[in-house]
Amino acid sequence: MMYDFLPFNTAIISGLFTPLPPEKVPDDTLGYWAVLQGTSLLVPVGLEQALLPVGSLPEGLVPETEPLKIGLWQGHPLRAVRIASDTILSMQYEALPFQGPDARLDNTLATIAGRAAQIMHWERRSRFCSHCGCELTRIPASWGKKCQSCGDEHFPHIHPCIIVLVRRGDDLLLIRNAAWNVGRFSLVAGFLDFGESLEECVQREVREEAGIEVANIRYVGSQCWPFPSQQMIGFLADYAHGEIKPDGIEVVEAGWFHSDALPLSPGGKRSISRWIIDTFGISGEPVNPVR
Ligand SMILES: [Zn+2]
Numbered sequence: 001m002m003y004d005f006l007p008f009n010t011a012i013i014s015g016l017f018t019p020l021p022p023e024k025v026p027d028d029t030l031g032y033w034a035v036l037q038g039t040s041l042l043v044p045v046g047l048e049q050a051l052l053p054v055g056s057l058p059e060g061l062v063p064e065t066e067p068l069k070i071g072l073w074q075g076h077p078l079r080a081v082r083i084a085s086d087t088i089l090s091m092q093y094e095a096l097p098f099q100g101p102d103a104r105l106d107n108t109l110a111t112i113a114g115r116a117a118q119i120m121h122w123e124r125r126s127r128f129c130s131h132c133g134c135e136l137t138r139i140p141a142s143w144g145k146k147c148q149s150c151g152d153e154h155f156p157h158i159h160p161c162i163i164v165l166v167r168r169g170d171d172l173l174l175i176r177n178a179a180w181n182v183g184r185f186s187l188v189a190g191f192l193d194f195g196e197s198l199e200e201c202v203q204r205e206v207r208e209e210a211g212i213e214v215a216n217i218r219y220v221g222s223q224c225w226p227f228p229s230q231q232m233i234g235f236l237a238d239y240a241h242g243e244i245k246p247d248g249i250e251v252v253e254a255g256w257f258h259s260d261a262l263p264l265s266p267g268g269k270r271s272i273s274r275w276i277i278d279t280f281g282i283s284g285e286p287v288n289p290v291r
Contacts, residue, residue, distance in 0.1 A: 007270040008224040012111040018072040019115075021141050025069035030055050031077030034070070034116035038085050039227065040095035041105065041113040050096060050104045052112070057081065060090050070119050073112065080116035099227060101269040110270060114226035119143065121228040122156045130154070161230045162201045163189040165276045166214055168239035171256035172281050174263065175209050178252045185253070185263045187273050189232070202235050210254040211245030214238060220280065223272035232272045236280050 005011060010019075032052040035042035042058070043050035052073060057063070067079040089095060096105045098113035105113075126145050129136055134149035144155045165187055166173035174185035190205035192198065199217045206214050214237035223232045246254040257263065259281050268274060 006221070006223045006272055006275055007107040007110050008114045008226055009111070009222075010224075012107050013115075016074060016108055017078070017112055017115075018075075020069070020071040021138070021143060022069040023138075024141065025071060025077045027069075027077075029077060031079065032073040033057060033067075034078060034080040034113055035061065036080070036082050036113065036117055036120065037087060037089075037095045039099055039117065040097045041109060042083070042089070042093050042095050043105070043109070044092060045094045048104065049106060050109055052078075052109065053093070058090070058093055061087065065120060065124070068120065068123060070116060078112070078116075080120055082120055099268055099270060107270065114224065118224070118226035118229050121226075125157070126154055157229060159230050160192040160198075161189060161225070161232050162192065162198055162205060162235060163187050163232050163273060163276070164202045164206060164214075164217070164235040164237050165280055166206060166210075166212075166237050166239055167281070168256060170259050172259055172262070172277065173206075173210055173212075173239070173244075174255065174257050175246065175251045176253040178250060183263060185257070187276065189273075198233055198235070202237060206237070208247060209251040211247075212242035213240040215240040220276060221272065223275075225272075234272050234276050236276070 032054050034052060035058065042053065044053060057067070061083050063081045064084055065082045067081045069077055070080050071078050096102050098105060098110040122143060126136055128134065129147035129150060129152055131152045132147060132150040134147055136145035136147055136154060139146050139153065144153055146153050173188065175188055176185050188206050188209050190201065192201045196204070202217050203214060206212060216238040218236050220234045220236055222234060225232045244254050246252060262277070
């Protein structure tokens with residue numbers, strides 16, 4: 001299915017990457033490095049297609065975290081590590097944003113960088129038990145953690161989030177979040193709330209952000225979104241009734257845009273937002289949900 005090939009989903013790196021918990025990755029050999037600085041990946045300069053550093057950790061870097069083995073990259077251990085955002089890089093390396101459109105960083109490297117970021121985020125946030133405050137230790141052969149004091153088990157926090165393209169004929173509903181620059185629009189999206197089905201979440205988010213009602217909600221695909229740890233669940237919906245009225249707080253603009261005259265690049269190049277618009281938002285395109 002097409003959405004299997006969205007960046008950050010595992011299919012992108014199948015054949016290149018074998019996910020493994022740290023204790024299952026061999027210890028005694030050198031391998032590759034996923035060095036993250038914020039949401040950028042450190043790569044050697046001057047290559048048309050970037051590569052992961054190989055061998056020892058590039059000289060002069062002071063890691064903020066212990067190197068963490070997250071699997072095998074092309075059959076060799078892959079270690080993830082984070083460096084401080086104010087680290088000045090040597091002339092041999094540069095940091096490329098892995099959410100951004102830089103073509104030197106292909107989707108496979110963006111995806112492995114995202115995986116490393118998501119795992120390191122979990123590691124940083126799972127040091128102590130949220131129930132009793134004592135230290136957690138890893139459950140063997142998994143990313144889960146167990147509290148040695150109260151016995152609670154904790155597993156990676158991945159937050160479900162709907163994202164929906166609402167169509168009215170050839171017009172698409174786009175919104176501008178209050179935090180975004182003027183002129184930047186995207187699809188309605190939001191976190192799942194207690195007690196909701198995904199479809200109910202779609203209805204509520206569209207109602208809250210744009211003031212309208214939708215019908216005929218159907219699933220089209222999903223994407224891991226490691227910024228820091230969301231699962232984006234994509235839908236199409238048809239306009240049902242109501243007048244557009246943004247809430248004025250979270251959403252400051254909302255409107256119908258003809259599919260031939262969309263604002264510049266709604267959603268980033270690597271996002272499911274972009275894919276949904278490209279796949280289902282084109283004028284005259286039939287509605288063909290993936291399943
Ligand atoms: Zn505990």
